[in-house]
Amino acid sequence: MVVRLDELAVAVIGAPMAGGASTPELVAAVNRAGGLGFLAAGYRSAAAMVEQIGRVRALTDRPVGVNLFVPAPPGDPAAVAGYRERLRPEAERWDVRLPEEIGPDRDDWEAKLAALLADPVEVVSYTFGLPTAAEAAAVRAAGMLQVGTVTTPGEARAAEAAGMDALCVQGPEAGGHRATHHVGDEPGTRPLLELLPAVRAVTALPLVAAGGLGDGAAVAAALRAGAVAVQLGTALLCADESGASAAHRAALTALPETVVTRAFTGRPARGLRNAFIDRYGRYAPPAYPEVHHLTQPLRAAATGRADLQAMHLWAGTAHRATRPGPAEEIVAGLWRAARWA
Template structure:
C-alpha cells in the first residue's frame, strides 16, 4: 500500500480513540491505534471498533518490551516520591511485577487477525516475528531515533521507518531505554537516516501545520506523523484540562524520565522540576510506580503534577474534527510544496 502523507501518531493512554483513527482515515490520512498499556483482548475490541467505523487501512502500534529495570534504582526513587504520595493520600506500589505489555498475546492475536499496518516503538520484533507478519501481508514500520537504529530496522525487514526527532511529544522511541536520545533537529536527523537506508521515511516531531509537513517532504520524507496536533480534536479523549493547557501553557516543553523512566517530552511543570534530577532509567517500572500520583493529580486537575505529553508545536493544536484537520493539513501541505 502507498502510505498517506499525513499519519496520526498512536498516542497510548487514552487520547487515540477508535473514533480518532477513523476520522483521520476519512480525512485522507492514516490513523493509528495504540496497543500500549492494553491487554490483547482490549486491543482486539478496539480493532473491532475501528473496523466498524472505517473501511480504510489503519495501523496498530506495539510497544516492544525491554530488559527489566534495576530494582535498586526504582526502590530509591520510590523513597524519594514517598512524601509526595503521603501529601496526596495515595500509596505507591511496593512491588512491581514484570510487565511485557502482553507482547506475546498481542503478536499471536495480530497474526491470527492481521491489520493493514503495524508499527513498533521502543525496539523491533524478532526476525521470526517480523517474517510472520510479512507472511500475513502486514506492512511494518519501525520507529527509529538514530541512524544506527535505522540500520537495525532495515536489516530486520521493516517496510518503512518512522524517524522520530527530539521535538516529538511523549516518549522518545529509543530501542533501549538507557540510550541517550539523538538531539539533532528533525531535518538533520532525516538526512542522517536517509544516508543509511533506502526505505521510505515518515517524519515525526514538532509537526503541526501544512508548512511543516511540506518541509519534511522536501527533506526526503514520504509522510509526516503528527500527534500533539490531534490532542484537541473532537475525537480525542485527552483530559479537557490537558487540552486547554496545550494552548495556554507558556513554560515550554522539556524531556523527562520523572513520570515513566523513559525520556518523554511534555509541558514543563513543578513535578518535573522537582523529581527529574532523581528519576532513574526504568520503564515500565517507574510508569507503574508513579501511576497513583498521576491519577491523583488528574482527579484534582493539578496541572503542576500531571504528565502532559506535548511536542514543541503544542500551541498550534486546534479544536474541531480530526477529519477536517487532516483535510486542512493535506491542503496546506500541497499548497506549500
C-alpha cells in the first residue's frame, strides 16, 4: 500500500517511543483513529522487531511505520570511564553493579535493514542520522517510504540529499532524545513553530511536526506553520495501550518541569527534571550508546522501586496536558480540537 503523509485521514502520527511505550496495541489504536502508527525498533534486536511487526499486522490492516536508530561512532572510553567513577557511589548505594566494559553496539542495524528488505513495512523513519546512499536506495527499491528526523535546516538538507521522501522536524519541546545527527552536537533551541518555516525554506519535502503538541491549538498551529501532519509522543504516554510504567504516568503530573540532559544516555534528551539529572547531568559525556549501557542497571533499579527522583522519565514540554484513555479517543479528540482552533 503506497503511503502519502499528506493524505492521512487524520494528520496524526504516533511517535515511535523506544523503550517500551510504543506497543503494537498503541500503533493499531492510532491507525483506527485514521492516523499512522509507528513501532520503535530502537533498543530491540532484529528478531524482536520482526515479532512486533507481526503483532501489529495481526491488529491492523492499515499502513504502519518502523523507526530505526542510526548507529553512531564509538564514544571516548576515557570519558565513559570517568563518568563510571562518578556514578559508582550511586551504584553502591543501591547495590547495583555497573558494567566495567562496554563493547560496540550498532543496535542490530544491519540485521534490521535486512529484515525490512525481506518483508517491507510501508514507512521507515530514521533517528540520530541517515542511512548510507546504498542503504537508502535499497529501502526505496523495496517500496518503503523513508522519513528522516531532523532538528536543523542543515540536517534537512542532508536528509533530502540522502533521498528521504519526507522529514520529521523535531523541535526542542519534544520529549525523549533529541534527534541530532551527531552525538556531540548541542541541540538547537529554535521553537518548533520557527523551525518549521526555517526547514521549509531549504526543502520542498513534506514535513511532519514534532514537539510539545499537547492540545488542539498547538496541533493547528503546527499545521499552519507548514507541516502536513503532526507526531504525538508524550500526548499518548497515558493512553490505555501505552507501555509506559505506572510511575512514569504518575510523574507526568507529579514533577513540575522538563529539562534536556545527557545524564542517562550520553545523548541530549528531554525528561522530567529530578535529582539524578541535577546531580549528574553536568558530568555526562557525549558518548552514546555507551552511557546508555553504563546507566542501564541504575535505571532498571530505579524503575523497580518506582523512584521518580532517579528514573529516566522522558517527557515533552506539554506533559501536563497528557490524559488517560483509549489512544483512539485521544487522537480523535486532539484532531477535533485542532480543526476548531
